[in-house]
Amino acid sequence: MNRYFDYAATSPMDPEALEAYVHAATHYYGNAESLHDAGTKASSLLEHCRKKLGELLHVPYEGIAFTSGGTESNELAVSALIRALNSQHLVISGGEHSSIHNLAERMKKQDIQVTIIPLHPNGQVDLTKLEKALYNGPAVVALHHVNGEIGSIQPVEEAVHTARKYGSLLHCDCVQSFGKISLSTIGSIVDSLSVSSHKVSGPKGTGAVYIRPDLSFQPLTPNVTHEKGVRPGTVDVPGAAGFVTAAEKAVKHLPARAAYHQHLKTSFLEELTPGRWQLAGETEHQPVPIIGLMLDHHQGQWMMLEGSRRGYFFSTGSACRVHTQQASYTLSAMGVKEEDAKSFIRISFSHHHSKTDILDLAHHLNLYLPREDD
Numbered sequence: 001m002n003r004y005f006d007y008a009a010t011s012p013m014d015p016e017a018l019e020a021y022v023h024a025a026t027h028y029y030g031n032a033e034s035l036h037d038a039g040t041k042a043s044s045l046l047e048h049c050r051k052k053l054g055e056l057l058h059v060p061y062e063g064i065a066f067t068s069g070g071t072e073s074n075e076l077a078v079s080a081l082i083r084a085l086n087s088q089h090l091v092i093s094g095g096e097h098s099s100i101h102n103l104a105e106r107m108k109k110q111d112i113q114v115t116i117i118p119l120h121p122n123g124q125v126d127l128t129k130l131e132k133a134l135y136n137g138p139a140v141v142a143l144h145h146v147n148g149e150i151g152s153i154q155p156v157e158e159a160v161h162t163a164r165k166y167g168s169l170l171h172c173d174c175v176q177s178f179g180k181i182s183l184s185t186i187g188s189i190v191d192s193l194s195v196s197s198h199k200v201s202g203p204k205g206t207g208a209v210y211i212r213p214d215l216s217f218q219p220l221t222p223n224v225t226h227e228k229g230v231r232p233g234t235v236d237v238p239g240a241a242g243f244v245t246a247a248e249k250a251v252k253h254l255p256a257r258a259a260y261h262q263h264l265k266t267s268f269l270e271e272l273t274p275g276r277w278q279l280a281g282e283t284e285h286q287p288v289p290i291i292g293l294m295l296d297h298h299q300g301q302w303m304m305l306e307g308s309r310r311g312y313f314f315s316t317g318s319a320c321r322v323h324t325q326q327a328s329y330t331l332s333a334m335g336v337k338e339e340d341a342k343s344f345i346r347i348s349f350s351h352h353h354s355k356t357d358i359l360d361l362a363h364h365l366n367l368y369l370p371r372e373d374d
Helices: 015-027 037-057 068-087 099-109 127-133 156-165 236-253 254-269 302-311 328-335 355-366
Strands: 064-067 088-094 115-117 138-144 169-171 194-198 207-211 277-279 292-297 344-348
Touching: 015 236, 037 064, 037 236, 064 068, 068 099, 068 138, 068 194, 068 207, 068 302, 088 099, 088 127, 099 115, 115 127, 115 254, 127 156, 138 156, 156 169, 207 302, 254 292, 254 328, 254 355, 292 302, 302 355
Parallel strands: 088 115, 088 138, 138 169, 169 194
Antiparallel strands: 064 207, 194 207, 277 292, 292 344
């Protein structure tokens, strides 16, 4: 019985990805920047991984740099776009990952104007208010593809069209969408994007950022030779190998897994006690394996702890924010009342789950959700 339902936080490592990681660590241990044969061998593997990842993301591989994960990728991309555009205005949606919100706070101290766009009750960004925010001149827009707390899919193509209309650049956080839904129409239109290895069953501490190769910008750290100056530090070649192996497998099986995820989501929601919970956003017919619930009469943190005590592992939101004890960025941006937001839990699953696993979790939650006639 698989009772781990926090795949949006992290996922167990795929055996083939682990095998690739160990093989690379054993046989390609040289520094990819070293000029001797061991370094050249590691560099060749790294470039192979870069090209393969470019194919999976539908972007020119020359714009890809391997990083330590989604947070660093977000920071590198948004900072690069700000410098490339020479803009003093950052526009973000209220439902962005904490790494984007934290970056926005830092940029405010650097006299950069920050505008936060709310989300509609369905969980999607308000495009009318996004356009209004861009009236006064070019800005950098940061918008996630899939929301990591409720699983809503953002209208990225429309947002890019709006950004282009006003000479703005757009960064897309694809950490929660890569390997779950297709990026075929995203990679070719955005100015930068971020992905993370451990979200697709690759090794932790590895990710990648894509920045359009034709954009000219000054790196955050001068005189850096690694990754074409995008970031300092020796590249984790084994991490890149494990990441790309896991990503290739996820993308290959994406259509079948997406259909299965939708089946599991539908089965789970149908099994829950009616009238005692509310779905956050309109995501029931989307194949993203993330479900945000607000439960009647129970705080989400209590439900999470009680679930953990009984061997069920789910969360109350993004793992990068749960220790703050503050309301979810996403729910706040949707206009959800603070009291209702406290009842929030996030269920995130994968193709490793069976329908029995999903129904078992629903039965556990139903213990605390009395029926309407009780």
